[in-house]
Amino acid sequence: MLTDTLQRKLKALEHYPQLPAGLVQRFGELLPQLSPWQLLRLNPLQLAQDYNFDLSSLLDLLLYSTRIGLFDLNWTVVCLGCGSTEYTYGSINGLKEGHAFCPVCNQDVDFSLDRQVEVTFSLHPGIADFSEQVNPLASLENYYRSYFSASMKHAPELLPLMQSLCLGLYWVEPNERVALPLQAEPNSLYRVLNLQSHSQFWLKTGSELAALPVVVDTDISEQGFVENERQLPAGEVSLRIHNCSATTRILTFWKYDFEAMLAVLQSHPSQLLPFLSAQMLLNHQTFRELYKMQQLDPDLRLSIGSQTVMFTDLKGSTAMYEQTGDYQAYALVQRHFDLLTACTRRHAGSVVKTIGDAIMATFSSPADGLRAALEMVADIDTLNQPGAELQLGLKVGLHTGPVLAVNANERLDFFGQTVNLAARIQGLAEAGEIWVSETVLNPSTEAILTEAGYRFEARSAFLKGISQAMPVWRCQRD
Ligand SMILES: [Zn+2]
Secondary structure (H helix, E strand, O other), X not given: OOHHHHXXXXXXXXXXXXXXXXXXXHHHHHHHHOOHHXXXXXXXXXXXXXXXXXXXXXXXXXXXXXXXXXXXXXXXXXXXXXXXXXXXXXXXXXXXXXXXXXXXXXXXXXXXXXXXXXXXXXEOOOOOOOOOOOOOOOOHHHHHHHHEOOOEEOOOOHHHHHHHHEEEEEEEOOOXXXXXXXXXXXXXXXXXXXXXXXXXXXXXXXXXXXXXXXXXXXXXXOOEEOOOEEEEEEEEEEEEEEEOOOOOEEEEEEEOOHHHHHHHHHHOOOEEOOOOEHHHHHOOHHHHHHOXXXXXXXXXXXXXXXXXXEEEEEEOHHHHHHHHOHHHHHHHHHHHHHHHHHHHHHOOOEEEEEXXXXXXXXXXXXXXXXXXXXHHHHHHHOOOOOOOOOOOEEEEEEXXXXXXXXXXXXEXXXXXXXXXXXXXXXXXXXXXXXXXXXXXXXXXXXXXXHHOOEEEEEEEEOOOOOOOOEEEEEEEEO
């Protein structure tokens, strides 16, 4: 590690006043202790847990680090079936396709930002060059570590099956030709996988038996295997693969037994460790503030399966403009925005926009949104003078559901029925009330409300845009 460069970068980080005192120093002391693989794909949730960092502050630090060339941001599509990392991009724009193909599971992965997109941070190569240690071609272990997420832990029971199905492993240099021998059984499937190019080549046998050995010739190019499959009779086969690409290719040769694989995976499911999802990053206030100038693809449309959307409105602001005049009223409205933004930030959310005296904010879970709402209502109350005729009050609405992340007027915005309904649910609230939809309430959010001294009662509301009455909950202090 180039300690002089690192020290200079750490000094630069100290200039961000938002970071808590001592955090940069602690982080700087930890960095040299982390392994090259950890520094290649830093998982902030894991790091916060292992080293007792406040996650929100650690994320802030890492985001500021991307601005000064200490870390780079990676957006990686992970297949939840097998944990393989399909593609990694340096910008959210790379995710724009919305789907990827997993060659391991042999299926398309429609991904959503809350489930299949993992965000990691890699130490900038200018600080330390780990290319040797993490070279995917250096060993089979490196190869698998490179192409599978560290967040996916496979059950040990999977290993004996994989070993029984693996027919060979080949390193093929550019322009080299390799022969893969096979005693092909009738009515069977075999495949050669190359994770580097996300591609595979299938051999399918029928019931007939070949009298003579069969030779199959095929090529692998820069884009992957040039053909997808070949039919052949059972018997002795020599599969010859020519590496026409400019890179060394690692080929793994497998007998394919879907049923056996499914049986092991169902009885011994893989475990997914917590990771920073793209949704969590988009809902992080500092990310929104730092990256608002980033050029977003005009056609960006990315799905989030479950997003909690909040709208607020300030009661009493119109009367306040009349009574106190624009100057004072404006200052108070700004103060109210500051309080709401601080509450949003404290609960892992972000303010997407302000509309008049209202805000729209988003959160990765109903619990985060509800906790923020409770603090907001309490904080706005502190702006009121006791006994004053004019009282401000916050009216809040929350709804959870699927949304699309889109580029609206060069800003990352969220779109869809969930957003519309959240706005309409907010319209039901009186000052000091939080109205939520059925999707927001669950045992954990109910406990949060009860603990905060709130009672909640079921209502039914006809909301514009939906044909039937919808159950909603009115939450107010006892
Ligand atoms: Zn997969």
